[in-house]
Amino acid sequence: DTEVTQTPKHLVMGMTNKKSLKCEQHMGHRAMYWYKQKAKKPPELMFVYSYEKLSINESVPSRFSPECPNSSLLNLHLHALQPEDSALYLCASSQAGLYQETQYFGPGTRLLVL
């Protein structure tokens, strides 16, 4: 099973709303990732969690707040977003550490900020 699931599939929110994106995997992977993808562009890395600890933050604005409650779950909390934050948000997972290999992506959450 190489499945990463994400909810919701679509999300529309206003600039004053607070919402959360959820990601789940049951492959025993200990590294999980959030990416942002704009149309016709490759995914851009936002955050990496390794063994439930934040290991990489690619200088993401504080209106995006990641959380890793356990080894299978990853959340992205959204607050006071801007219209330019509208994008496909992708979660991925992989083995962690020295033997990190390939990453498996979820289907994404398509976010529209009005």
Place this chain on the structure above:
Amino acid sequence: QKEVEQDPGPLSVPEGAIVSLNCTYSNSAFQYFMWYRQYSRKGPELLMYTYSSGNKEDGRFTAQVDKSSKYISLFIRDSQPSDSATYLCAMSARGNEKLTFGTGTRLTIIP
């Protein structure tokens, strides 16, 4: 210069043709090489994964890595309309959690 270069296309070929997709890279530390297929408005799907140099075949797909030339390729034989998608190359160094992507090549297979 970008770390990974990939021709964005678009590339259109007739059904049944052999497709060749390529990426070049500049970072000699890269050891893991991946090809992802992404259909419109969906997440990337892992197609092929190769460690270091060499070839790997899976059905109609063959991935090649030439580390001496810093060049990777994906070949699709007997292309089908369902192969129409954007193909992203990606690579990483061992122990490095960061994937570096190419810009993606948009491929259309014409029936």
